[in-house]
Amino acid sequence: MACATGVEIPAGERRSGYEFMSRETRAMQDDDVTNPGMLWVLDGEALWNRKDGSAVRACADCHGDARASMKGVAARHPAWDAASGRPVNLEQRINACRTARQQAAALAYESRDLLALSAFVALQSRGMPAAVAIDARTRPYRDAGRDTFIRRQGQLNLACAQCHDERWGKKLAGSAIPQAHPTGYPLYRLEWQSLGSLQRRLRNCMIGMRAEPYAYGAPEFVDLELYLMWRARGMPLEAPAVRP
Amino acid sequence: MTSRRDFLIAAAGAAGGIGLATVSRPARATPAAMQDAIRKVTGGAPLRSGRVKLDVPPLIDNGNSVPLAVAVESPMTPSDYVKAIHVFTERNPLPNVVSVHLGPRAGRARLATRVRLADTQTVLAIAELSDGSYWTDSVQVVVTLSACLEEVQI
Amino acid sequence: MARAVVNVPAKVKRGEIFEIKTLVQHAMETGFRRTQLGEVIPRDIIRQFVCTYNGVEIYRAELHPAISANPLLTFSTIATESGTIAATWTGDKGFSVTQSARISVV
Numbered sequence: 001m002a003c004a005t006g007v008e009i010p011a012g013e014r015r016s017g018y019e020f021m022s023r024e025t026r027a028m029q030d031d032d033v034t035n036p037g038m039l040w041v042l043d044g045e046a047l048w049n050r051k052d053g054s055a056v057r058a059c060a061d062c063h064g065d066a067r068a069s070m071k072g073v074a075a076r077h078p079a080w081d082a083a084s085g086r087p088v089n090l091e092q093r094i095n096a097c098r099t100a101r102q103q104a105a106a107l108a109y110e111s112r113d114l115l116a117l118s119a120f121v122a123l124q125s126r127g128m129p130a131a132v133a134i135d136a137r138t139r140p141y142r143d144a145g146r147d148t149f150i151r152r153q154g155q156l157n158l159a160c161a162q163c164h165d166e167r168w169g170k171k172l173a174g175s176a177i178p179q180a181h182p183t184g185y186p187l188y189r190l191e192w193q194s195l196g197s198l199q200r201r202l203r204n205c206m207i208g209m210r211a212e213p214y215a216y217g218a219p220e221f222v223d224l225e226l227y228l229m230w231r232a233r234g235m236p237l238e239a240p241a242v243r244p
Numbered sequence: 245m246t247s248r249r250d251f252l253i254a255a256a257g258a259a260g261g262i263g264l265a266t267v268s269r270p271a272r273a274t275p276a277a278m279q280d281a282i283r284k285v286t287g288g289a290p291l292r293s294g295r296v297k298l299d300v301p302p303l304i305d306n307g308n309s310v311p312l313a314v315a316v317e318s319p320m321t322p323s324d325y326v327k328a329i330h331v332f333t334e335r336n337p338l339p340n341v342v343s344v345h346l347g348p349r350a351g352r353a354r355l356a357t358r359v360r361l362a363d364t365q366t367v368l369a370i371a372e373l374s375d376g377s378y379w380t381d382s383v384q385v386v387v388t389l390s391a392c393l394e395e396v397q398i
Numbered sequence: 399m400a401r402a403v404v405n406v407p408a409k410v411k412r413g414e415i416f417e418i419k420t421l422v423q424h425a426m427e428t429g430f431r432r433t434q435l436g437e438v439i440p441r442d443i444i445r446q447f448v449c450t451y452n453g454v455e456i457y458r459a460e461l462h463p464a465i466s467a468n469p470l471l472t473f474s475t476i477a478t479e480s481g482t483i484a485a486t487w488t489g490d491k492g493f494s495v496t497q498s499a500r501i502s503v504v
Contacts (some may be wrong), residue, residue, distance in 0.1 A: 022304065
């Protein structure tokens, strides 16, 4: 099966999806008062301080003030997790903490609480450069993610790279094709009229390619997230971003 | 007549189906329905142009959230002020968008919000003044179809 | 509980016009969408917004399904005295949220 070339966008040409948006949509992201994503952040802050699970423990009981303890955490994820022996994304890290430390039930992907907590944690890395650690343990997973990115798939026989490496800046119907950097998640998408995770967006893309999307939390998605974060290395995080 | 949105859906389908084909097409308001809705507010009083400035970006990223602002020239004094501002659309499923009621305490006769626009269409704002006069402004907005639609998630 | 934000400047001069920005978490389900199985999703929207300044109404809005999810309303008022700006959103299925902000008039 033919592959897209997978030639990386040079660092100097990397553009956040923000730069492809209209002035009005940028303004919506720029003003915390009118950015609807901040409503989820407020929820997340309340959850951070709420005791939960049979351990009757709040995130704050171990981690203290998130402004200090969670600074840079979202910028480093997906990150190696010794317990599961593979990289985990931010949502999985939050859920691991819930089940092991709070002895609470894991939160479902796209549930209001998981979006709220991940938005609150991700906000603490706003402006910090994406910096996932690629080493002997994580490299194979990043490479697997890159394979997914450049592999043609679905009934349309398209690879992610064909749009986002090779045709960014062009138009698909009325919309600009961005470079697919994951630096704003979870983000408020106007099409969703809600906050959503990176995996929701990736599932959208796969459905658009008429491929069978992986399940939420699938290792293939986490590998792809790792590749995308590595591909966006150095770019500032902007969660909760706003996108069309 | 084929609207731009219909055309883009058809074109996207022909190009290989980016975007789902299950976009529902509810009955939409018509210019006549909008005129009816306007009559309910004005009681048939004449609409004058001027004094009202309706601001909607001419080309927008997504019809689900379009910034809309209305500003009305008025001294906003107890004897001369704007009582209400109404916004209507011609081709949304319903003609009414929002009505706000204010008075001299507002200082400025302004409204800013975000609205849904189902299609390329005319958006119209009406200001109701304390002297019983009605003033209006309208704009044409081009709504393009998002490339990657998603099924409704409940 | 739905989150809501009422944003005003912390301090304003008496007689000055200041801006009030309000935002509330609500899907504003239009009643025109259908599920993948073709069933209409019932309308569930905020119908009314009222803003008071020390208990006196200064701004009221009637909302329709064309207002975007998580409604934003921005407007202004004249600073008269220190006190509370309170916003209340009410709607379908008994929805009612009130959020307020303190304003200090100097």
